[in-house]
Amino acid sequence: MKSTNAIYKEVQKPRQTLLLLIVFSIAAIMWTGFVRQVVLGIPIGDKPAPDGVLIACWIVFGMALPVISLTSIKLIIEVHEDGLYIRYTPFHLHYKKFLFKDIKQYKPLSYRPLERFGGWGFRVNFKGETGYILSGKEGIELTLKYETVVISTDKPEELIEAMHVFNA
Known part of the structure; x- marks a missing residue:
């Protein structure tokens, strides 16, 4: 069983610039699509996704993914x-x-x-x-x-x- 007192502790957080660039690029695309189609009412493409699908993708990839990437991913x-x-x-x-x-x-x-x-x-x-x-x-x-x-x-x-x- 793990003792309560660690004699050494290190907490690492992601520092890969490319990873963060990819995450925030995906988030930017989701925000753009959400604002354009749901807020402004301008459909994206010839066969736009239903607003519900776009809202779900926006919540997962536009909001949750960046927050998780910045706050909770760490190696202890x-x-x-x-x-x-x-x-x-x-x-x-x-x-x-x-x-x-x-x-x-x-x-x-x-x-x-x-x-x-x-x-x-x-x-x-x-x-x-x-x-x-x-x-x-x-x-x-x-x-x-x-x-x-x-x-x-x-x-x-x-x-x-x-x-x-x-x-x-």
Whole structure:
């Protein structure tokens, strides 16, 4: 069970400019369509979507997606006395734990998320490695009994040092 006091805690938020550009471009398109067709009454295209469909898309992609992208997507990394805990919000409802007794080896690494995992997020590559990648090119690699896990971090040396405290 996770102890209440973390000796190390890091909270990462998305910093990919391209991702934010895509999210806000989609939102801008939804807002434009909503205002033009629903507010001004000018249909979009030869066969416009019903207003209800456009309103639903506007709510999901024009309002909810940007808010979620800016406020709730984050990777939380904590080191407790029994192991490493991560939570990729809003996708993980609970912390994913990697207990020290199950970790064979851990080390800092530099990597390219697109090459190794095909992008950012919760990923599994063709080698069977699991990645929890939010931003940057730095992280730690955990070697477990049956799998390898890569976790992005802005401070790999500090994270490794904190893990050494309980796993010496």
